[in-house]
Amino acid sequence: MTEAKTSSRALIRAFVAVALVFLLTAALARAEPLTIKIGYVGRAEKKATISLLDYPPDNDGVAGTRLALDDNNTTGKFLNQHFLLEEVRVKDGTDPADVVLQLADRGISFFIMDLPADMLLKAAEAGRGRDLVFFNAGAIDDRLREEDCRADVIHTAPTRSMLADGLAQYLVFKRWLRWLLVAGSHETDKLFADALRRAAGRFGARIVEQRVFEDSGGARRTDSGLVQIQRQIPLFLQGAPAHDVVVAADESEVFASYLPYRTRDPRPVAGSAGLVPKSWDAAHDQWGANQLQNRFMQLFSRRMTALDIQAWSAARMIGEAAARVAAGDPQTIFAYLKGPDFALAAFKGQKLTLRDWNLQLRQPILLADGRTIVSVSPQEGFLHQFSELDTLGIDRPETKCRLK
Amino acid sequence: MKSNHLSTVMPALGKAMWRCVSAGICVTIAFAGDARAYKAYVSNEKSNTISIIDTAERKVVGTIKVGQRPRGIAITKDQKYVLVAVGDDDTIQMIDTTSNKVVDTLPSGPDPELFTDDPSGRLLYVANENNNTVTIIDIERRARLGDVEVGVEPEGMGLSPDGKILVNTSETTNMAHFIDTATRQIVANILVDARPRFAQFKDDGSELWVSSEIGGTVSVIDPVKRAVKRKINFTVPGMRQEAIQPVGIAITHDGKTGFVALGPANRIAVIDAATHQVQKFLLVGQRVWHMAFTPDEKYLLTTNGVSNDVSVIDVAALKVIDTIQVGELPWGIAISQR
Numbered sequence: 244m245t246e247a248k249t250s251s252r253a254l255i256r257a258f259v260a261v262a263l264v265f266l267l268t269a270a271l272a273r274a275e276p277l278t279i280k281i282g283y284v285g286r287a288e289k290k291a292t293i294s295l296l297d298y299p300p301d302n303d304g305v306a307g308t309r310l311a312l313d314d315n316n317t318t319g320k321f322l323n324q325h326f327l328l329e330e331v332r333v334k335d336g337t338d339p340a341d342v343v344l345q346l347a348d349r350g351i352s353f354f355i356m357d358l359p360a361d362m363l364l365k366a367a368e369a370g371r372g373r374d375l376v377f378f379n380a381g382a383i384d385d386r387l388r389e390e391d392c393r394a395d396v397i398h399t400a401p402t403r404s405m406l407a408d409g410l411a412q413y414l415v416f417k418r419w420l421r422w423l424l425v426a427g428s429h430e431t432d433k434l435f436a437d438a439l440r441r442a443a444g445r446f447g448a449r450i451v452e453q454r455v456f457e458d459s460g461g462a463r464r465t466d467s468g469l470v471q472i473q474r475q476i477p478l479f480l481q482g483a484p485a486h487d488v489v490v491a492a493d494e495s496e497v498f499a500s501y502l503p504y505r506t507r508d509p510r511p512v513a514g515s516a517g518l519v520p521k522s523w524d525a526a527h528d529q530w531g532a533n534q535l536q537n538r539f540m541q542l543f544s545r546r547m548t549a550l551d552i553q554a555w556s557a558a559r560m561i562g563e564a565a566a567r568v569a570a571g572d573p574q575t576i577f578a579y580l581k582g583p584d585f586a587l588a589a590f591k592g593q594k595l596t597l598r599d600w601n602l603q604l605r606q607p608i609l610l611a612d613g614r615t616i617v618s619v620s621p622q623e624g625f626l627h628q629f630s631e632l633d634t635l636g637i638d639r640p641e642t643k644c645r646l647k
Numbered sequence: 648m649k650s651n652h653l654s655t656v657m658p659a660l661g662k663a664m665w666r667c668v669s670a671g672i673c674v675t676i677a678f679a680g681d682a683r684a685y686k687a688y689v690s691n692e693k694s695n696t697i698s699i700i701d702t703a704e705r706k707v708v709g710t711i712k713v714g715q716r717p718r719g720i721a722i723t724k725d726q727k728y729v730l731v732a733v734g735d736d737d738t739i740q741m742i743d744t745t746s747n748k749v750v751d752t753l754p755s756g757p758d759p760e761l762f763t764d765d766p767s768g769r770l771l772y773v774a775n776e777n778n779n780t781v782t783i784i785d786i787e788r789r790a791r792l793g794d795v796e797v798g799v800e801p802e803g804m805g806l807s808p809d810g811k812i813l814v815n816t817s818e819t820t821n822m823a824h825f826i827d828t829a830t831r832q833i834v835a836n837i838l839v840d841a842r843p844r845f846a847q848f849k850d851d852g853s854e855l856w857v858s859s860e861i862g863g864t865v866s867v868i869d870p871v872k873r874a875v876k877r878k879i880n881f882t883v884p885g886m887r888q889e890a891i892q893p894v895g896i897a898i899t900h901d902g903k904t905g906f907v908a909l910g911p912a913n914r915i916a917v918i919d920a921a922t923h924q925v926q927k928f929l930l931v932g933q934r935v936w937h938m939a940f941t942p943d944e945k946y947l948l949t950t951n952g953v954s955n956d957v958s959v960i961d962v963a964a965l966k967v968i969d970t971i972q973v974g975e976l977p978w979g980i981a982i983s984q985r
Contacts, residue, residue, distance in 0.1 A: 314799045317779060318820040321798065321836040531818065531842075534758070534776050534800050559819075566821065566838060588819065588842040588861035592911075593889040631887055 276325040279571040281558060282346040283308050284339060284366065285357040286381075287332040293500035296613075299548070304357045304380060305330050306543045307551030308558045310535075313542070315562030324565055326558075335359060340369035347373055352573040355557045357381030357550060360391070367396050374573045378557035381550060384434065385637060388601040392644035397580065397602045399556040403438040405636035406520040409608025409620035410490075410513055411442035412634070416622045419487035419511070423480070424453045425502070426492040436492035439514065446625075451484040458497045476505035483507070490514045517612065520620070523552035524611035529619075532590035556589050556604060563587060592619065598633070601644040605632040685941050686744075686983040687948055688729050689957060690717035691974025697731060697742065698957075698973040702941050702948070702982065705959060705969050711747050713740055719761040720979040723786065724768030729981065732759040732773070739773065739784075744983065754791045756782045760802055761845075765828065766810040774801035774815055781815050781826065795831050797824045805846030805855060807870060816843035816857055823857050823866075825873060835873040839866040845937075847896040849920070858893035858907060865893055865907055867923055879923050881909060881916055895937035899944060899962070906947060906960075908935040915949060915958075917965055929967055931958035939980045950977040 289299045300306070308328060315326045329346060333339045339358060343366045346354070354370075355378045356363050364387070367377050377396045379387060385402045401409075414422070422443060426436035436453070443450050456479065476498075480489070489506055491514040493499035499515035511517055525546035528536060535555075539547045547555075564576040564585065579585055581602070586594035591607045598605060610618045621627075625634045633639070684703035691698060695717060699709035714733030721730050722744070729742040732755065739753040739762065755762075756775030764771050764786070771784040780794040781801055798820025805814040806828075813826040816839070823846060825835035840862020847856045848870070855868040865879040881891045892910030898920055899905075905918040913935060914928040932951025940947050940962070947960040950973075957977060959969040 314819050317799050318817075318822070321820070321822060321824075321833070531776075531800065537758075537777055563821070563841075586841050586862055588821075593892070594841060594861040594863070627887075630889060632889070 274323060276319065276323045277565075277569075277571045278325050278327060279353070279561065279565055280327045280329065280349070280351045281308070281312070281353045281355060281561060282343075282351040283328060283330045283355045283357075283554070284342060284346075285330070285332050286359075287334045290496060292496045293498075297496070297500075299550070300543075300545055302543065303548055304355075304550040304554040306539070306545075307547065307553070307555035308355055310539050310542060310551075311555040311558030311562065313538075314559060315565070318562065318566055322566055322569070324571070326562060326565075328558075333358070333362070335362070337362075339366040342366070343369045343375070347375060352376060353561050353576075354378065355380050355554050357554065360384040360387050363387065363396070364391060364393070367393050370395070376573050376577050378560070380553040380557050385438070388603045389637060389643040392601045392646060394602075394646040397557070397560070397597065397604070399553045399560070399604045401522050401606060401608060402603065402636050403435050404441060405606075406608055407435065407438035407442040408445065408635045410518065410520040410610060411439070411446045411448060412620045412622040412625050413518070413610050413618050414488060414490075414513060415446045415448055416618075416624075420448045421484075421486045422448055422450050422488055422490045423483050423486040423510075424450045424490050424492070425480075425498075426453065426455055427495050427497050427499075428455055428457045429495040429497075431494040432492050432497075435494055435515070439490055439492055450490075451486050454479070454483075456493070456498045458495060472501050473505050476501055477507040480507040486510060488513055489517075491516055518610050518617055519612075520608045520610055521549045522606060522609065523547060523549045524609050524616060526611060526613075526615050527590070527609055529616070530590050530592040535590050552589070556587060556595070559589070560585075560587055560604075593632075596630075598639070600639050600642050601646065603636070605630060605635075607632065608635060683941075683943060685985070687939065687941075687957070688720055688722070688731075688742075688981050688983075689950055689973050689977045690720045690731055690979040691976060692716055692718055692952070692978040693976035694974035695733075696974045697729065698977070699747065700948070700957065700971055700973070702946060702959075705971055707971065707973060709747055710974070711742055711749070713742070713749060714738065718978045719759065720981045721762065721764070722981045722983055724764065726984055730762070730771070731979075732762060734758045734760055734776070739771075751789060753784050753786065753789055754782075755784065756780055756794065761804045763804040763806045763813070765806065766808075772804055772806070772813050772815075774804050776800050776802065776818075779817070781813070783831065793831060795826055795833065797826075797833070798822050798836075803844055803846040803857065805848055807848055807855075808850060808852045812870065814846045814848075814855060814857075816846050818842045818844070818860075821859075821862075823855070823868060825870075837866075837868060837873060837875060839868075839875065840864045840878070844894045845896050847898055849898055849902040850900050851902055853902065854920075856896050856898065856905065856907075858896055860892045860894055860910065863888060863891045863893065865896065865905075865918075877923055879907070879916075879918060879925065881907075881912075881925060883909075883912055883914060883928055886912055895935075895949070897938050897940055897947060899940075904962075906938060908938055908949060910934055910936065911953075913951075915947075915960065927965065929958075929960060929965065931960075931967055932956045932970065936977075937979045939982045941982055942984050948980055948982065950980050952976045952978060 379398045491499035493515040502512045564579040687700040689698040697711040715735035719732035741751040758777040762773040773782045783792045798817030800818035803816035840859035842861035895908035905920040907916045933953035938949040957971045
């Protein structure tokens with residue numbers, strides 16, 4: 244009798260326990276996922292390019308963000324987290340403050356930005372005091388990480404000096420030490436030329452001469468333009484001192500792509516054409532990159548660009564932090580990203596981390612010739628006491644950044 | 648490389664011999680010469696070949712041409728086939744161990760990389776990097792039984808010794824997914840450090856080790872509590888932290904010593920598997936990736952991708968005693984039980 248009672252009591256207890264577990268599980272399953280909203284603020288204009296192959300796709304950058312959101316949401320399935328994206332385009336030269344504030348009013352705290360430096364600074368200033376976190380995915384200006392650095396802007400785009408240093412290390416490894424530097428006449432071209440000069444000085448190359456290719460405002464696409472170009476380029480380069488390589492600084496896409504195979508002397512071209520330093524390339528397939536490229540191709544039916552990976556990295560940083568801290572608020576996520584445990588796996592063969600003095604994402608630089616990845620910098624032998632990735636770009640002891 | 652999951656399960660003959668050896672008798676019967684000869688099969692990712700190594704002679708005795716980009720490799724429990732995932736051909740090839748020829752294929756999902764079989768040797772669980780699934784294959788019928796959806800870029804595959812829990816690691820989601828093999832449902836997801844590559848249970852099922860290539864750590868997971876109980880870190884003097892990229896793991900049958908391949912750090916870390924302290928680093932070839940014990944556990948063979956060779960480690964002495972040149976970019980390794 245007692246035994247029967249005990250066992251029936253045990254049965255009831257077991258039943259209640261099972262029911263409780265069932266209810267709890269059901270409640271958990273129904274719990275609203277933690278929703279994290281990300282804003283993408285990009286440029287309305289697209290830059291003109293010499294080659295049709297380099298013409299930026301309409302969804303350049305934001306496509307990378309979308310893929311990262313897919314990746315975050317697959318992980319989010321297991322963590323009850325969900326990521327949403329809102330995309331806005333702004334015209335060059337306009338004030339992005341309203342755009343940022345409107346998005347912030349809609350509950351967005353994380354902004355992935357592809358804007359020119361001045362517009363980015365205005366956008367961030369508009370959000371001051373509202374606990375917004377900005378990811379600069381587009382602007383490569385060193386000053387954004389130096390004198391104009393901000394405590395609320397993380398940079399996933401590499402800097403001009405990182406790109407120039409990545410290229411310079413390889414040219415020095417090749418012992419192509421005599422550079423003929425050709426720069427465009429626009430401001431950004433001059434900045435890249437400055438970075439290349441600095442790189443030459445740091446790593447032991449010599450600039451034998453500098454020339455400026457004036458942009459006279461011609462169209463990039465003309466019928467029978469080729470006939471003229473193959474005569475103009477050798478004329479422009481003639482009479483230069485002996486050099487191993489022609490290094491071009493032409494972010495404005497005015498002339499650099501016309502240099503290869505048209506130089507006066509048979510010399511390789513590097514910089515803005517020929518061997519190009521960049522954060523990503525359509526041909527990059529090492530360290531698992533092939534899988535990312537495949538996922539991207541399946542979604543967007545095109546190849547992934549440097550801007551795509553820079554935006555992907557930003558959105559993945561948010562997803563990675565949210566998974567680690569099990570939270571979606573900007574303070575907690577930002578604190579994790581700035582902390583010692585943060586590392587991003589981004590298909591570059593080693594972990595990417597943040598430089599704590601200016602919030603720049605450390606990253607290897609790919610050297611691409613348009614068909615394959617020729618090399619990846621830092622090159623072997625360029626040593627550093629903390630991280631060899633810090634041989635690329637402006638390092639801690641030289642920084643002008645005071646985060647605020 | 649799933650090889651050590653498969654090769655650690657000894658067939659009756661091997662087990663008897665092991666007892667023989669550990670009891671200190673009939674050693675002379677068991678060993679003709681200084682070591683028994685086993686065959687090690689090494690997948691050469693770039694050459695699209697398998698190198699066959701005679702472990703007693705320590706040299707390559709044959710080469711098998713296989714499909715595109717061979718990586719994960721293992722031997723079936725009945726020792727009849729070497730299975731090799733040829734990722735760029737989206738399939739797993741079956742090599743007859745008698746004829747050393749590719750005789751059949753298994754229907755994996757796209758871009759298979761690593762796999763493990765169940766204790767009966769009947770089912771194969773395959774991680775397909777390209778579509779976020781684990782595929783279950785009936786080896787005998789060469790048939791696909793189903794898929795389990797996991798995180799982004801599934802890679803490492805480990806099975807608990809009782810066969811009840813399958814663990815898959817996903818490289819971009821950064822989790823170890825615990826899958827109930829009976830229901831084929833995910834029952835737990837454990838966050839580990841960035842880019843988890845490999846999952847290895849201790850033989851007694853008391854611990855699961857998961858390596859994180861980019862995170863630079865090995866997470867030791869309590870399979871009952873389903874929680875990380877500690878992380879093993881690696882500091883090699885004079886080596887930058889980014890170069891330390893743990894990938895392959897092997898743990899001795901007695902659960903006392905663990906070996907972790909550190910990739911471009913060109914070293915195998917030897918770990919006291921009870922205290923989880925790193926005891927020493929063994930310098931091997933360049934970009935060491937995976938490894939497998941000989942069935943007698945006297946030797947541990949590692950694949951060194953960039954230097955195109957295999958290092959032979961004397962397990963008792965904890966010394967690298969030989970290097971064997973193989974094909975280009977050796978990736979995985981599996982060793983026969985006889």
